[in-house]
Amino acid sequence: MKYWHSFLLFLGAFLLQSTVLNHLSFFGVTPNLVLSLVIVLTFLYDGYHGVVGGIFFGLIQDLCFGEILGIASFGYFIIGLSILYVKNLLYQDNVLSMLFVTISSTLSFHLIYWAVFFIFKGHYHFLFMAKTLPISIIYNSIFTISYYLIIGKRLEKNPKDRYV
Template sequence: MKRVLIYGGILILMMFLQTSPLNFLKFFGARPDFILAAVIAIALFRGDLEGGIYGLVFGLLQDLLYGDILGINALGKFLTGYLAGYCTRILFRENVLIPIIITFLGSIFHEVIILAVLYFLKFDYPPFLFLARMIVPFALINSIMSTFLYKVFQKTRDAFL
């Protein structure tokens, strides 16, 4: 229960950062997704099931509070959190590069899921242009941010859990 409160509190803080003036800064045309980076960090520590659950809950909360299409972030963050947690079964998670690589690939995976849903809903997005101009910078920003978040979760785990 203590772990759920701590992780939930950190994710709520990430939701506030998501709407803060800090998120209005663009890096190469892309904004960081604090919630996605935190879900991936939790998944790396807690595994696939908890990563998927936190992704689903906070993705749905993000959809309810800020989204246009209900369930799109919930689906993307659930699948990304689950897959990132599943990777910990085969990768050594204490390696410093693992959170960076998993966050980079997870961010691309998340955005591809969003693009696929938008495509099936008949939204007109040029996928290759979007990939080159938005998704790669988005993944780079989230990867850089993940190093800090991973350290926060590591210190939280060592101090409280």
Template sequence: MKKRYLFILALLIFLLQTTFFQLFRIMGVVPNLLLISIVISVLILDNREGIYLAVFFGLLQDIFASKAIGISILIYLIISLVLYSIKEVFLSDYKLSAILSVFISTISYHLLYYSISILLRDTTRSFHYIVEIGFLEAMYNTVVIYVFYGFVFNHIKGYEIR
């Protein structure tokens, strides 16, 4: 995918996530389109676009809604790098791979955020809350990727997903 299109698409996803998608909160939780996009791009795209996306989304999230610059970039970067390193294990043309990847990534995102908050001595959430919110968001993200992964995969790869 051309970097120019990826940049415009990423910007649009970020704008939707911070505005329109706030309407889709269920039990106070909103699906994380940024994380879902990173997972999809790691699994489907070949030229490390997932890492660029991780840095770009992380930077925007840190600038507009974070207590420090670097936290979200670091978390998204770690997730994308780990996903790249185990990409061969997760076969991208299976929907189950995408579902598992997004579920584990979401839980990891919250655990990493919690760990960094503890290191910064800025914990305003309990571990129980993290598990609860993380699990809800993971379920929510799983549903979103289940619905859209096949469509995106087919559009980019040009053949049906298994």
């Protein structure tokens, strides 16, 4: 994967998320495509696509919608780094590891976001964050799993030759 490919993917995800996907929100929860892309690109590919894209588009996201710049970016950065580390411990060819990574990353992203906001504004309630968490996890898992099943598997022409 080339860096401008991942840039285009992130750009598309960001634009869709802020405009069209708001109409698909369920109980007021919109799928977080940028986070899903950070997870997928870091977990499935070599290199730092997910981390770099996450930092850059996190900043743009904050610029457009955040009150304080850099929070989403910080969250994506930490998530990307953790996945880079965990990736070597998990078996990448299994859907369940994808699911596990998605669930734990969404959970930690929400926790990081809440923690930073709590430090700076001290105003947001933990339960308010926790309420949107289950639907967020389901939405993000649907995206990452379908990406894994549809695109992720086709990248290796002969998946079994991978370790030869």
